[in-house]
Amino acid sequence: MIEGIFVDGLIFSIMVLGVLITYRILDFPDLTTDGSFATGAAVATISIVNGLGLFPAILLATLAGAAAGIVTATIHNHLKVPGLLAGILTMTMLYSINIRILGGRANVPLLRIETLYSRMPEQFSFLSEPWALLVGTLIIVMIVKLILDLFFRTDLGISIGALGSNEQMIVSMGINPRVLKVIGIAVSNGLIALSGGLLAQYQGFADANLGVGMVVQGLAAIMIGEFLFNTNKIFLISLRVIFGAIIYKGLMFFGRYYGYYINLTPSDLKLLTGILVIVSLVIAKTRNAASSADARKKAMKKNLAMREHEEKKEIEHA
Amino acid sequence: MLKIEQVSKVFYPGTVNEKRALDYVNLEVSDGDFVTVVGSNGSGKSTLFNLIGGTFPVTGGKILLNGTDVTGKPEYKRAFTIGRIFQDPTVGTAAAMSIEDNMITAYKKGMKGLKISLNHAKREMFKRELKQLSMGLEERLKDNVGLLSGGQRQALTLLMTVLSRPKLLLLDEHTAALDPRNAQIVMDLTTQFIEKYELSALMVTHNMQHAIQYGNRLIMMDEGNIILDLKQDEKKNLTVPKLVEMFKSIKNKEYSSDEDLLS
Numbered sequence: 001m002i003e004g005i006f007v008d009g010l011i012f013s014i015m016v017l018g019v020l021i022t023y024r025i026l027d028f029p030d031l032t033t034d035g036s037f038a039t040g041a042a043v044a045t046i047s048i049v050n051g052l053g054l055f056p057a058i059l060l061a062t063l064a065g066a067a068a069g070i071v072t073a074t075i076h077n078h079l080k081v082p083g084l085l086a087g088i089l090t091m092t093m094l095y096s097i098n099i100r101i102l103g104g105r106a107n108v109p110l111l112r113i114e115t116l117y118s119r120m121p122e123q124f125s126f127l128s129e130p131w132a133l134l135v136g137t138l139i140i141v142m143i144v145k146l147i148l149d150l151f152f153r154t155d156l157g158i159s160i161g162a163l164g165s166n167e168q169m170i171v172s173m174g175i176n177p178r179v180l181k182v183i184g185i186a187v188s189n190g191l192i193a194l195s196g197g198l199l200a201q202y203q204g205f206a207d208a209n210l211g212v213g214m215v216v217q218g219l220a221a222i223m224i225g226e227f228l229f230n231t232n233k234i235f236l237i238s239l240r241v242i243f244g245a246i247i248y249k250g251l252m253f254f255g256r257y258y259g260y261y262i263n264l265t266p267s268d269l270k271l272l273t274g275i276l277v278i279v280s281l282v283i284a285k286t287r288n289a290a291s292s293a294d295a296r297k298k299a300m301k302k303n304l305a306m307r308e309h310e311e312k313k314e315i316e317h318a
Numbered sequence: 319m320l321k322i323e324q325v326s327k328v329f330y331p332g333t334v335n336e337k338r339a340l341d342y343v344n345l346e347v348s349d350g351d352f353v354t355v356v357g358s359n360g361s362g363k364s365t366l367f368n369l370i371g372g373t374f375p376v377t378g379g380k381i382l383l384n385g386t387d388v389t390g391k392p393e394y395k396r397a398f399t400i401g402r403i404f405q406d407p408t409v410g411t412a413a414a415m416s417i418e419d420n421m422i423t424a425y426k427k428g429m430k431g432l433k434i435s436l437n438h439a440k441r442e443m444f445k446r447e448l449k450q451l452s453m454g455l456e457e458r459l460k461d462n463v464g465l466l467s468g469g470q471r472q473a474l475t476l477l478m479t480v481l482s483r484p485k486l487l488l489l490d491e492h493t494a495a496l497d498p499r500n501a502q503i504v505m506d507l508t509t510q511f512i513e514k515y516e517l518s519a520l521m522v523t524h525n526m527q528h529a530i531q532y533g534n535r536l537i538m539m540d541e542g543n544i545i546l547d548l549k550q551d552e553k554k555n556l557t558v559p560k561l562v563e564m565f566k567s568i569k570n571k572e573y574s575s576d577e578d579l580l581s
Binding site: 150151153154155156158159161162164165166168169170171172173174175176177179232295 | 392401402404408409412414419423432433462465479
């Protein structure tokens with residue numbers, strides 16, 4: 001059972017890494033997520049059902065997500081519409097496309113077909129089944145995390161980070177910010193679709209509504225992670241996100257499991273997630289205000305001390 | 319270096335708010351020129367800079383950089399030749415990233431690839447560069463830029479701008495938001511870099527003393543026109559009262575004090 005939460009959380013964490021790229025690194029509130037997550041699940045499922053093989057299936061799912069991201073970025077760049085609207089447009093269109101991919105159905109099962117998750121217990125036969133799934137998922141997440149960490153240490157990755165922090169600076173450095181946005185949003189949605197593709201295989205079906213509310217859940221996980229520790233290093237930021245994702249899934253599990261004592265139904269969880277995000281925002285805001293006020297006080301003290309020191313020197317000179 | 323031919327800019331054309339910000343301006347800046355630009359608010363200084371930098375397109379006329387027509391080129395392409403520093407110290411650097419990440423982005427102009435170039439050698443180089451600022455930043459490579467003071471950030475912006483060796487510097491009141499001490503430090507660094515890397519520069523300033531003290535040429539703008547252009551020799555013997563006198567005689571207007579000119 002506890003292994004299940006971890007597997008769930010780890011698969012979810014890949015999605016949250018995607019949300020991290022748009023919301024935190026690029027500062028581009030991207031709602032494509034809700035659509036591209038289901039796209040990943042749909043593409044992976046249909047590829048597997050049609051016998052394309054597990055690796056090509058997951059690769060295709062990732063690329064499909066990236067393509068959705070490129071669509072959003074292009075709408076935003078060329079029609080000069082706000083990112084939010086561009087994302088909503090793509091997400092809405094993706095709903096129809098996802099059902100097309102699934103062959104006109106809203107739900108396609110993956111039963112009695114070999115998937116990554118039916119392979120894992122064979123691969124790690126020395127482990128019990130739940131543990132085999134956990135180890136297999138952990139390996140996938142670690143690979144994704146490593147690649148992502150490396151990507152954000154490259155010159156390209158750093159400039160994407162700079163774009164999110166200050167677009168004028170990127171322009172001043174002779175870089176076309178539009179191109180960077182396309183790359184960043186494509187990578188983000190690629191990860192989100194990869195996560196969807198894994199989830200479909202883990203739970204044994206793809207559903208056109210799989211992505212509903214994903215953005216908010218992702219934000220909740222990011223914010224939980226941010227309470228854990230402060231850092232500006234990408235490998236710690238991505239680690240924090242993975243922890244946050246697992247904790248979020250754990251919280252939701254307990255909400256479902258013990259919630260009935262207080263008359264909570266699974267359908268209430270989205271409300272709780274939203275409240276969780278709002279509470280996190282409030283706490284983060286007060287914390288930020290407190291720390292910047294603190295920093296200002298410190299700086300003033302330092303300045304005063306410096307000035308006094310200099311005055312003393314001058315007096316001694318005289 | 320820079321040639322501006324018959325450039326004009328009209329905002330909100332065809333509406334009641336129509337405003338002619340630049341009125342068929344001609345200007346030629348030679349290699350190594352350091353031009354200070356003065357003029358009251360709304361005289362067209364910022365518009366001129368925005369047109370040279372490419373923030374918005376011209377209404378008419380041509381802008382040539384090193385002999386090539388850049389009139390239709392986007393800002394990011396012009397940035398290869400132009401290094402621009404704004405009044406606001408937060409515009410030139412990314413607050414949420416470390417000093418070294420900021421510097422590696424600034425190190426070379428243009429689109430970046432999937433290469434990890436931030437290594438030990440680069441860090442040593444950045445430390446050497448940062449030492450020139452004598453602000454102790456060389457010890458803080460991994461600190462976020464958001465933690466620096468305004469003066470430190472503007473000095474870092476200046477360093478990052480010259481790191482990629484532009485040909486022309488556009489300084490848009492880049493010391494106006496700093497306290498006098500930091501403004502002096504940044505101004506000293508500016509002249510030092512301009513000499514060291516043989517840059518051409520245009521500097522907008524509201525500080526008349528600075529306008530006279532720095533550079534080898536001074537232009538004054540008013541109502542979208544360049545009304546005064548003083549070269550080397552004429553500029554040498556210039557004083558603030560003389561400059562004000564010149565302005566008055568050209569405009570034939572009575573000003574209650576210098577304040578109107580300075581503000």
